[in-house]
Amino acid sequence: RDFDDAISIDQHEDGSWTLGVHIADVSHFVAVDSELDKEASSRGNSVYLPGRVLPMLPEILSNGLASLQADRVRFTMSAFMDINTDGEVTSTRFSNSAIRVKHRFSYEQVSAIINGPKKRPDDLTKDVWDTVWRMRKLARTLRTRRFDLGAINLELSEVKIDLDRDGRMTGAHLVEGDESHQMIEECMLAANIAVARNLTESKVLHPRRIHPEPTPARLEILQDFVKAIGIPVPRLRTHADMQALLKKVHGTPQEYAVNFALLRSLKQATYSTKLEGHFALAAEDYCHFTSPIRRYPDLVVHRQLKHLIAQRPKRDGFSSDYLDFVCETCSLTERRAADAERALSQMKLLLFLRDKIGLRMEATITGVDRYGFFARGLEIPAEGLVPSSTLPGPETYEYDRAAQRLIGRKTGRTFQLGDHVVVEIAKVDPGRRSLDFKLVGSGPGKHGRKTAESGHRSRSQDAGHGNEKRPSKKLGKGRRPEGAVAPKRDSKKRKRKK
Incomplete structure (x- = not known):
């Protein structure tokens, strides 16, 4: 598998830390302007589909020579960060390195350790055991500081499709990140910010990951x-x-x-050479450094960091036109990959549900428009339309765009974004990629409420929301950037990229 990151961590007598984030040195194997490099550039990123991966690099590299497998010596680019007890990075240094991963964990294994009995398993050395607990403590400190600085965390889950050995869907469920994911996330975010600051302070134009402020x-x-x-x-x-x-x-x-x-x-995060910051992370400067096996901008950043380490000319081979091209191309390939993942997930869900007409499920309203509302199942995260013509009546429902709700003119009954309902599968059309539900009852929480308010008119929403035509609703994620201890990739899915 494409293991591209590993962690080392030390705590000093004064309580401060030294965090090492070690990333697979893909640039050692992929020469600039080689055929391999050109193909990776055109792909832009690996594509993670249900049951299948379309890698950016050949598997002999992504799953073999470059992958940070346990007990194998591997070339890496290492970012070392000295961090005080408040979680502030006080100094950084970067180097070409070679590491041997001592132990590789899955997220589930780390969760079992931090949430289970505080007794070291026989198969873990004391050094590895202590590293996990140090990492948890540091990650909590880093996370607290990030939120103190204004970072925004949305409590939304992603859809994971369950497949059998033949690739047929057997079910689906929602995946929520727990503390084991946060431990790795905080280390990767710290490294990405440290690299971006270093390149900027060195006056090196590079591919940044930007997230503009909402309008x-x-x-x-x-x-x-x-x-x-x-x-x-x-x-x-x-x-x-x-x-x-x-x-x-x-x-x-x-x-x-x-x-x-x-x-x-919020706007969508993209790649750009402009210093515009990352709104959701509350970071003034940010780039992608930690996944060069599966993201081409990370590979470019590695090459630029190597130039700095070797004290080569800063712009050697990295013109502004080239970097702008990389940013524009990779922003497009990233969206293309996300669209492909959503489309295939949706199709597998529809094929799974086409012989389940009449199946009832609890659901949450995820979108409202004048022609009805969309709801997503809680146990099977399929998203479908409940047409307003099928709602309890005789009744006429008005659309309150500001409140994202439908209001019955006579009864005052409302259906609003976030409400819980019980729906029944009424129609499945894989050809149109559409799913229709029928409302059959109320779910837990606020739902089907009556209100004394009349539906008031409001300002038009911006493009992309509130279409007048009935769309073919697509499934998607909610919204997601070592002595080496490293995380196992327990699934081929990735969180929404930051």
Whole structure:
């Protein structure tokens, strides 16, 4: 498998840390402008489909020579960060290196350790055992500091398709990141930020990962929605405002609706040479360094970092035109890969459900429009349309765009983003990639409510939401960047890239 990262960690007597993030040195094997490099550039990234991976690099590299397998010496690019007790990186250094991974964990194995009995298993050395606990402690410190600086964390899950040995779908479920994922995530984020700062301070133009601030228009739509569902907020402009909103709804029936609405208000992260920062991470400068096996911008960053280490000319082979081309191309290939993953997941779900007409399931409303609402099943995360013409009646439902709800003119009954309902599979059309549900009852939480309010008109939403035509609804993720101890990839899926 394509194992591209490993971790080493030491804690000093004064409580400070030295974190080492060691990343597979793909650039050692892939020469600039070689046929291998040209093919990797055109692919842009690996594509992770249900039951299949389309790698950016040949498997002899991605799963073999470059992969950081346990007990094998491998070439790496290493980022060492000195971190104080408050989680602040005080100094960094980078080097070409060779490591041997002592132990490779799956996320499930780490979860079992940190959530189970505090007794070391016989198959783990004390050094490895201690590393896991040091890593947990440091990750919590780093995470606390990130959120203190304004980082935004959305509580949304991703869909994982369950397949049999023949590639046929047997079911699907939602995957939520636990603390074991956060431990790795914090280390990777710290390394990406450290590399970006180093390149910027060295005046090296490089592929950054940017996430622009949401537009005032989108924030206004979000604020209208939040007010319409009864959550008092004075304004939504800064990171602190959004953090306060997420904290206020955490653990409430409105949590999913608000997280989903906030996600829709944010722009998509892309690659660019411009210094525009990463809004969701609250990072002034950010790049991708930690996955060169599966992302081409990371490979370019590795080459540039090597130039700095070797004290070669900063722009040698990295013109602004070339870097802009890499950013534009890889932003497109990333979206193409995400679209392919969604389309195949959707098709497998539809084929799985086509002989299950009449199946009932609890679901959450994930989208509302004038022609009906979309809902996603809780046990089988299939997303389908409940047409307004099939809702309880005789009744006429008005669309309240600001509150993302349908309101019955006579009864005042409402169906709103985030509500829980019980639906029945009514129609499956794999050719059109569509799924229709029929509302049959109420689920847990707020649902099918009556209100004294009349549906009020509101400002138009921006492009991409609130289409007038009935779309073919697609499934997708919610929204996701060693002595070496490294994480096993326990699935071929990746979180939404940061």
